[in-house]
Amino acid sequence: MTEPGPREGVKPMKLDDLLGRNIYDVDEEPHIIVDYEKCDQCNAKPCLHLCPAGCYTLAEGRILFSYEGCLECGTCRAICPMDAVKWSYPKSGRGVFYRFT
Numbered sequence: 001m002t003e004p005g006p007r008e009g010v011k012p013m014k015l016d017d018l019l020g021r022n023i024y025d026v027d028e029e030p031h032i033i034v035d036y037e038k039c040d041q042c043n044a045k046p047c048l049h050l051c052p053a054g055c056y057t058l059a060e061g062r063i064l065f066s067y068e069g070c071l072e073c074g075t076c077r078a079i080c081p082m083d084a085v086k087w088s089y090p091k092s093g094r095g096v097f098y099r100f101t
């Protein structure tokens, strides 16, 4: 069995380049609220590894979240074992605008 290769005429792009094409209209009011006290109790911290936009980072051992680059995928809400993520879509017309070309 052969590995699927890149499609002819389609140039593969790096994730950062793809994300860089998006346009963000960031609301001053966060659409995701994280309960950091619950994060402190979490050992696994899957948000650090599964957020495709890298919105969750560690700063001096504690979760640091920034919503500005959020892709609105809902992964963090689904995978948080501590139920620490209060999630909603940004206000109408705000947030990420995907660009595919």
Ligand code: SF4
Pocket (backbone or CB within 6 Å): 032, 050, 051, 052, 053, 054, 055, 069, 070, 071, 072, 073, 074, 075, 076, 077
């Ligand atoms: S909704 Fe998706 S992109 Fe946004 S912070 Fe959660 S995991 Fe990251």
